[in-house]
Amino acid sequence: MSTDNDDTILAFEHVKVLTHGSDGQKKRLIQQASGTLLAGQLTVLTGTSGSGKSVLLRVLTGLLPISAGTVRLRPTHEPPHARFWGIQDISPTKWRAQVALLAQHPQLIEGSVLDNLQLPFQLRAHQHLCFDSDWHTAQLAYLGRGGDFLHKDAYHLSGGERQLVNTLRLLQLEPRVLLLDEPTAALDVDTAAQLVALLADWVQKSKQRTVLWVTHDTQDILPLADQHWHMQAGVLTKIR
């Protein structure tokens, strides 16, 4: 199901992930997965619990090694037909600056919302970027929150607010591939709708971005999808 074209941002082919279970037997977490994430597109990944969706996201982020297959990313600032980077060819830090995973349970540090949003810029991987408070103010306005939200103590945020901060903290770094692992699963209906709108808007704003969204929500998120993939017992199939 993977064929490179000029819109390809990330491609993975014939990926298998094996591990050893507690009984010492080999366990296949991913049996067969191939796919292509295209620029400006939202791809939705559905599948039953335990089918391997989160495993695939961790593989694409480089957090879990592959046993077979390839995972490749279009290089930045290169001619369109330059050779793709293989996941083993570049450092994990460089890979993850381009391919970012938004997990379901946000990890925030002590301090204000602002402290949390500024945190990534202390890391070497992002020191070439600048914190843009105007961008955050605009996003927060879009989410129905005033500038005072930046000064709230992270400790007192609700679960939904924590996920909004977590999401803005990641989006500001402009990853080209955004992997979403059910970020709205624990949110109330209104906050979930805000987050869906924010993320859908984000992917549409630039042709240099692509989103892979793991979800069980076939009502609000699936209709927004350009591609729909399904995972069943470690086998990935393309529905459309």
Ligand SMILES: Nc1ncnc2c1ncn2[C@@H]1O[C@H](COP(=O)(O)OP(=O)(O)OP(=O)(O)O)[C@@H](O)[C@H]1O
């Ligand atoms: N590092 C690992 N070592 C061994 N088994 C693992 C590892 N990571 C995940 N698994 C197993 O792989 C299977 C797939 O897990 P995964 O988290 O990808 O499911 P999922 O499709 O995301 O499910 P859900 O919708 O419930 O989040 C599960 O049986 C899980 O226990």
